[in-house]
Amino acid sequence: MYKVFVNDAPLVLTNKLSETVNGEYFLLNESAINNAIDALAKKKLQAAYIYHPNHEEILKKFTKKIPLEVAAGGVVTNKQGKVLFIYRNDKWDLPKGRLDKGETLEECALREVEEETGVQGLKIENFLKTTYHVFKKGGTYKLKEVHWYAMQTSYKGKLVGQKSEKIEKVKWKGPHKIKKALENSYTNIRILFEGDKFH
Incomplete structure (x- = not known):
């Protein structure tokens, strides 16, 4: 599981469906990811989840849609x-x-x-x-x-x-x-x- 913060709201990347119960659920594609980030940024959601069965792949796939900056x-x-x-x-x-x-x-x-x-x-x-x-x-x-x-x-x-x-x-x-x-x-x-x- 990765917790990505948008302002102070979490966008949770998870390979466990059981973890997606308390928030809105989004697909791992560009428009869905952007919608999730927008909703969190505008405080329309308190938490959002993106599910992918493979833990190793989830961050890789996410950073193909959202450019990664390492610090x-x-x-x-x-x-x-x-x-x-x-x-x-x-x-x-x-x-x-x-x-x-x-x-x-x-x-x-x-x-x-x-x-x-x-x-x-x-x-x-x-x-x-x-x-x-x-x-x-x-x-x-x-x-x-x-x-x-x-x-x-x-x-x-x-x-x-x-x-x-x-x-x-x-x-x-x-x-x-x-x-x-x-x-x-x-x-x-x-x-x-x-x-x-x-x-």
């Missing part, structure tokens, strides 16, 4: 146990960005975090998870697949938000402030903190 980012913790957040588009978010040609996912994650926040001396601890969301670019829907990594740094320097990416603020946040930030964030970001000490 990577980081959940960065400093020596005080605080987590690095960025603020843009009136929401708290985590640093991430698009994979460049010839780059590994790890290299992309480290580069993007540094570019967007000014934080240096980053070390990847482990892979966390992959999240999916739909966004609109030039009038067409695209699927963003983000590979998230847990990172550590002992950086104590200045935090600098990347202006070209419209990042207004960069902040280290402790557990109490993380909880507050997640209330004004995205479902995919909240997912990264699920079952964590921050909840």
